[in-house]
Amino acid sequence: MRLLILGGTSEASALVKALDARIDAILSLAGRTSAPKREPVRTRIGGFGGSEGLAAWITDHRIEAVIDATHPFAARISGNAALACQRAAVPLLAVRRPPWERCEGDRWTEVDTMAEAALTLGPAPRRVFLTIGRLEVGAFSVAPQHDYVVRAIEPIGDALSVPRLTEIAARGPFDEAAEAAFLAERRIEVLVSKNSGGGATYGKIAAARAAGLPVIILRPPAKPDVASVPDAAGALAWLSTRLDPCRSS
Structure with a gap:
């Protein structure tokens, strides 16, 4: 499977470290920091040129699935990812950690x-x-x-x-x-x-x-209504069912 991971979070880092050997992954970072942490997969830095540019990149690079593991406040790239995957007819999964809840004393x-x-x-x-x-x-x-x-x-x-x-x-x-x-x-x-x-x-x-x-x-911004999981473990389970469809039956 050729996989694009939109990263920059601890969830994305955990995900790339645990990927199945059958997955050919590319990690995309926005380029907000000059010295991002090194990860054990191919990494690209910078934007795609909006949803149309991302859709074209997905098609040109024969991407078979996309995981949006960007920051909870990265609303623009999440919106672009949803539109691009719809345009390119590629499955998309979002990793969305739950926001903090107010506790007694806050x-x-x-x-x-x-x-x-x-x-x-x-x-x-x-x-x-x-x-x-x-x-x-x-x-x-x-x-x-x-x-x-x-x-x-x-x-x-x-x-x-x-x-x-x-x-x-x-x-x-x-x-x-x-x-x-x-x-x-x-x-x-x-x-x-x-x-x-x-x-x-x-x-x-x-x-x-x-x-x-x-x-x-x-407060966190609104995000597109797409399939989502709360953590890297959920993303790995989603990838596993796509690699081995019989496991989901």
């Missing part, structure tokens, strides 16, 4: 956009920890009264124009103990995060809960 304010999150911080100066990646930090330029701590894999450059900014380059995962120490050391007063689900970045949510800190959290 002080969440849920928002739909980063612009809304910036306004939700309020007018009084606060020490804010942004864990939203580098591409959307610019939304907080409208609230320069706050003292920002930004953690991202890549430098944010001049994306966030505010007087008080601390930039920290780091790649997760971070466990709850490490996050608790970070929040205390940096004197964080409010956390801004995306509801990405999964365990790799949940430590900051649990640490904020334990510290009684408020969290402004972005």
